[in-house]
Each structure stands twice: as C-alpha cells, then as structure tokens.
Amino acid sequence: xxxxxxxxxxxxxxxxxxxxxxxxxxxxxxxxxxxxxxxxxxxxxxxxxxxxxxxxxxxxxxxxxxxxxxxxxxxxxxxxxxxxxxxxxxxxxxxxxxxxxxxxxxxxxxxxxxxxxxxxxxxxxxxxxxxxxxxxxxxxxxx
Numbered sequence: 001x002x003x004x005x006x007x008x009x010x011x012x013x014x015x016x017x018x019x020x021x022x023x024x025x026x027x028x029x030x031x032x033x034x035x036x037x038x039x040x041x042x043x044x045x046x047x048x049x050x051x052x053x054x055x056x057x058x059x060x061x062x063x064x065x066x067x068x069x070x071x072x073x074x075x076x077x078x079x080x081x082x083x084x085x086x087x088x089x090x091x092x093x094x095x096x097x098x099x100x101x102x103x104x105x106x107x108x109x110x111x112x113x114x115x116x117x118x119x120x121x122x123x124x125x126x127x128x129x130x131x132x133x134x135x136x137x138x139x140x141x142x143x
Contacts, residue, residue, distance in 0.1 A: 035047075077127045081122060085120055
C-alpha cells in the first residue's frame with residue numbers, strides 16, 4: 001500500500017521531496033486532532049487543523065507540535081507528513097509541505113486536501129534528539 005509522498009524538511013526551513021515506496025510499520029492508533037506518543041515512545045506529537053475544521057475537498061493546513069515525553073518542545077532535524085486512505089490504497093492528490101515554524105516546537109503543514117469522505121491516515125515521521133520515530137493519526141472525514 002502506498003501512503004502519499006510528501007516531504008522531508010530540515011528545521012532550518014529547507015525542504016525536499018521524499019517519495020515513499022512502501023507503507024512503514026504502524027504503532028499505537030492516535031486520532032487527529034489529538035496527541036500521543038510516537039511508535040517507539042521517543043516523542044509526544046500533537047496534530048490539529050490550523051483553522052479548527054477538517055474540510056472535505058478544500059486545501060487546508062495542520063499544526064504539528066513536537067515534544068519529548070516529558071513535555072519539552074523541540075525542533076526536529078527532519079519532519080515529514082504524508083497520508084492516504086489505506087482502505088482505498090491511495091495517498092493524497094496534493095503534496096502537503098511543512099512550510100515553517102510557528103513557535104517553539106510547532107510547525108505548519110499546508111496543502112492537505114481530503115478529496116473524499118472516509119477514514120484517512122496522517123503519518124508523521126521525524127528525527128529529534130532521541131533519534132528517528134513516527135506516529136500515525138487517524139482522521140474521520142465526513143461530507
């Protein structure tokens with residue numbers, strides 16, 4: 001199954017595309033908007049829509065917050081967000097991008113569009129002080 005290819009970004013703001021050829025292993029199920037520990041437990045990630053809504057068929061943005069399990073915010077050296085609909089075996093029709101830092105440990109991801117209602121998965125991969133880790137957030141998108 002292919003989750004949408006989106007991007008890798010350095011905390012300094014330089015970005016490059018990164019194509020994923022296979023779906024990575026999954027860990028604990030998290031729900032967006034929400035917060036939880038990453039698969040290996042190295043970090044706590046929070047994910048929320050910037051404007052408070054999860055629209056269908058419109059471009060919108062998400063805010064990712066990165067923290068240690070103890071709650072200390074940090075800027076990862078790499079941050080990637082992708083996604084798709086596993087039950088339909090497809091990714092996004094857009095290419096979301098981490099467009100900048102909003103404050104300590106908060107990053108804006110723009111260019112997300114859910115083109116159909118259903119169960120979506122947003123996957124975040126990062127490299128921080130404890131090494132690489134990832135988390136998947138499940139999003140229910142309605143008409």
